[in-house]
Amino acid sequence: MLLADLMKRIPVKHISGDLPESFDGVYAGDLLSRAMSHVKADNLWITIMTNTNVVAVASLTEAAAVILAEGVTLIPEAAAAAEENGICILSSDLSVYELCRDIGAMCAETE
Amino acid sequence: MGEPLKFHFEVDGENFSSAGEASVMVKKKLRQLGFSPEIMRRVSIAMYEGEINMVIHADGGTADVTVSDTEIEIVLKDKGPGIADVERAMQEGYSTACDNIRALGFGAGMGLPNMKKYSDYLHIDSEVGVGTTVTMRINLN
Ligand SMILES: Nc1ncnc2c1ncn2[C@@H]1O[C@H](COP(=O)(O)OP(=O)(O)O)[C@@H](O)[C@H]1O
Numbered sequence A: 001m002l003l004a005d006l007m008k009r010i011p012v013k014h015i016s017g018d019l020p021e022s023f024d025g026v027y028a029g030d031l032l033s034r035a036m037s038h039v040k041a042d043n044l045w046i047t048i049m050t051n052t053n054v055v056a057v058a059s060l061t062e063a064a065a066v067i068l069a070e071g072v073t074l075i076p077e078a079a080a081a082a083e084e085n086g087i088c089i090l091s092s093d094l095s096v097y098e099l100c101r102d103i104g105a106m107c108a109e110t111e
Numbered sequence B: 001m002g003e004p005l006k007f008h009f010e011v012d013g014e015n016f017s018s019a020g021e022a023s024v025m026v027k028k029k030l031r032q033l034g035f036s037p038e039i040m041r042r043v044s045i046a047m048y049e050g051e052i053n054m055v056i057h058a059d060g061g062t063a064d065v066t067v068s069d070t071e072i073e074i075v076l077k078d079k080g081p082g083i084a085d086v087e088r089a090m091q092e093g094y095s096t097a098c099d100n101i102r103a104l105g106f107g108a109g110m111g112l113p114n115m116k117k118y119s120d121y122l123h124i125d126s127e128v129g130v131g132t133t134v135t136m137r138i139n140l141n
């Protein structure tokens, strides 16, 4: 799905990094070992974790972008690492559940 | 390829927050060398978990990665507390991580199981009070 389409309909802000054109699939979860093995390349990864490890996992898994849910923000060190590594960080005030529900509905429509 | 390529990293045990840097570097090297996404993924997961374990359980250590024609070998060596019962530590969900480490997202107890799952060979040599050496290999053919 095109990220621009998602951002038109779901309140998600662009925080840093290059915005990828599209994404393919979503993973939601905060435990890093779980995310490490379940986030696939080009996925959106929804989390409420805000430390630098998020950047390492996003980079290693080649996630399309990270969506920080519930309005949380990266700690400054993590924000700097995201910038340096070109990791796309998005943010939303919606909860993890609401994001999954709304993105899931959009994905279902386009199928 | 000829001569194996070797990479050495000192993994800092102080900074939980920047843990994973060696794994991120290895991944970049593998990409430059033209490895498939599948190989990069397996090496990334296996090495990241091992690197994190050295940081959160053993106060850091060293990582040595050797890329040869037939395999990628990752050796992680620390002088931490060692693992008393390796078989138990290998169980999914088993973790001794404390609350402040869990708050950072670690401690799922999936590290060692992931290392086993994503490598072709895993050997853990550990002695309580002395340290732990983890050797992993990923076949290239
Ligand atoms: N390098 C190490 N040094 C000492 N103990 C370790 C090391 N690696 C793993 N362990 C022990 O094995 C347990 C399980 O490891 P793992 O599966 O990675 O889960 P987690 O790291 O989430 O606790 C750890 O909680 C710890 O007790």
Ligand SMILES: [Mg+2]
Binding pocket: B049, B052, B053, B107, B109, B110, B111, B112
């Ligand atoms: Mg672990």
